[in-house]
Amino acid sequence: MNTQVISTILQEEAGTTLGANLIRSGELVAFPTETVYGLGANGLDGEAVNRIFEAKGRPNDNPLILHIAKKSDLKKLWAHVPDRALPLIETFWPGPLTLIFQKAEIVPYEVTAGLETVAVRMPSDRTARALIRKADVPIAAPSANRSGKPSPTNAQHVLDDMDDRIPLILDGGDCKYGVESTVLSLVGEPTILRPGAVTKEMLEAVIGPVQLAGSILKPLGDREVAASPGMKYKHYAPDAEVIVVDGTPEETARCVLSLYYDLLEAGKTVEILSTKQTHFRYRGASATEIGDREHPETLCANLFRVLREIGASCDVILAEGIETGEEGLAYMNRLLRAAGFHRINAHAELLKK
Numbered sequence: 193m194n195t196q197v198i199s200t201i202l203q204e205e206a207g208t209t210l211g212a213n214l215i216r217s218g219e220l221v222a223f224p225t226e227t228v229y230g231l232g233a234n235g236l237d238g239e240a241v242n243r244i245f246e247a248k249g250r251p252n253d254n255p256l257i258l259h260i261a262k263k264s265d266l267k268k269l270w271a272h273v274p275d276r277a278l279p280l281i282e283t284f285w286p287g288p289l290t291l292i293f294q295k296a297e298i299v300p301y302e303v304t305a306g307l308e309t310v311a312v313r314m315p316s317d318r319t320a321r322a323l324i325r326k327a328d329v330p331i332a333a334p335s336a337n338r339s340g341k342p343s344p345t346n347a348q349h350v351l352d353d354m355d356d357r358i359p360l361i362l363d364g365g366d367c368k369y370g371v372e373s374t375v376l377s378l379v380g381e382p383t384i385l386r387p388g389a390v391t392k393e394m395l396e397a398v399i400g401p402v403q404l405a406g407s408i409l410k411p412l413g414d415r416e417v418a419a420s421p422g423m424k425y426k427h428y429a430p431d432a433e434v435i436v437v438d439g440t441p442e443e444t445a446r447c448v449l450s451l452y453y454d455l456l457e458a459g460k461t462v463e464i465l466s467t468k469q470t471h472f473r474y475r476g477a478s479a480t481e482i483g484d485r486e487h488p489e490t491l492c493a494n495l496f497r498v499l500r501e502i503g504a505s506c507d508v509i510l511a512e513g514i515e516t517g518e519e520g521l522a523y524m525n526r527l528l529r530a531a532g533f534h535r536i537n538a539h540a541e542l543l544k545k
C-alpha cells in the first residue's frame with residue numbers, strides 16, 4: 193500500500209476531505225494533534241479499529257482514545273456525563289486532557305479492549321478537528337508510532353514507522369506539546385493514569401484533590417494490576433539505551449560527564465541530553481540541549497523527537513532527571529519509561545568514584 197502524505201498547512205481542505213472519506217470507508221489515517229500524531233479509524237466500526245492494532249503491532253488488550261470535535265458528542269459515548277466532568281470539559285477542552293468514564297452501548301469493545309469504560313478527548317489542533325468534523329464519527333486513535341517506539345511529533349516520524357502500512361498521513365507540522373494527553377479517570381476518585389500538559393496542579397485548581405496512579409514514576413510490581421493497560425508495556429524505547437541521572441544540576445552534570453567518559457572508554461558512542469542550565473558544563477563532550485529545567489514543557493516538546501533522532505545514531509543516551517512538579521511529572525514519566533527505569537543517583541555515584 194502506497195502511503196500518501198498531504199500537507200494540511202498547504203492543502204487543509206483537500207487533505208481533510210480525503211482523510212474523512214477514508215475514515216468513513218473503514219481505512220486508517222494518521223493526523224496531527226497538539227500532543228502527538230494519532231493513527232485514526234472510525235471509532236464506531238470494530239473492524240476498522242482492529243486495523244489500528246495490526247498497523248501498530250499493538251497488543252489488543254490496550255484500549256484506545258475516542259477523539260471528538262464537539263463537546264456535545266460526549267453524551268453519545270458515555271453512559272451518562274457525571275457532574276464533575278463538566279468543569280473539566282469547560283476548562284480544558286479542546287486540549288490535551290483525556291477523560292475516562294463508563295461507556296455507552298454504541299462504543300465497540302474493540303476500542304475499549306473489552307473494558308466497560310471509554311477514554312474520550314477533544315483535541316484543539318485545527319487539522320484534527322476538521323478531520324473529525326468531516327468524518328462525522330468519533331475517531332479512535334492511539335499515537336501513530338509502531339508499538340514500543342517513541343510517539344511521533346512530526347509527519348516524518350509517522351512515515352518512518354508506518355510507510356506502506358496506511359494509505360494517508362496528514363502533515364500539519366510539529367506538535368505543540370510533544371507528549372501525549374493527560375489521562376484522567378473519573379471512575380471512582382479522580383485519578384491521573386498518565387500525566388501530560390494538563391497538570392495535577394491545574395486539575396486540582398478546578399476539581400480539588402486528584403490521585404496519581406502508582407505506576408507513573410516506577411515500574412509496576414509483579415502482582416500489581418495496571419490502572420491503565422498501557423502502563424504495563426515497554427514504551428518510548430529508542431534504539432539506544434537510555435540512562436537517567438538524578439541530582440542537583442551541578443552534581444548531575446559532574447556525574448553525567450564522568451559516566452560519559454567511562455562509556456567512551458568502553459567503546460560506546462554516547463550522547464548527553466543537556467539542559468539550558470547545564471549545557472556549558474559539557475564542553476568537549478557530545479551534548480544536545482533539549483530545553484530549560486525551569487520550564488519542563490520545553491523538555492517535553494523535544495523529548496520524543498530527540499529520542500528518535502539521536503537514539504538511532506548512538507549506543508547510550510545520558511539524560512538528566514528533573515523535579516516532578518507541574519509538567520516535570522509528564523517529562524519524567526516518559527523519560528523513565530524510555531530508560532526502562534534505569535536511574536542513577538548522582539550524589540551516591542560520585543561518592544563511589
Ligand code: TXA
Binds near residue numbers: 228257292304310422
Ligand atoms: O495525546 C494523546 O492522548 C494521543 C493523541 C493521538 O490523541 N493518543 C494517545 O493514545 O496517546 P495511546 O493509545 O497511545 O494512549 C492511550 C492511553 C493508553 O495508556 C491506554 O492504556 C489508556 O490511554 N486508556 C485508554 N482507554 C482506557 C480505559 N478505558 N481505561 C484505562 N486506560 C485507558
Ligand code: MG
Binds near residue numbers: 334335343
Ligand atoms: Mg502510545
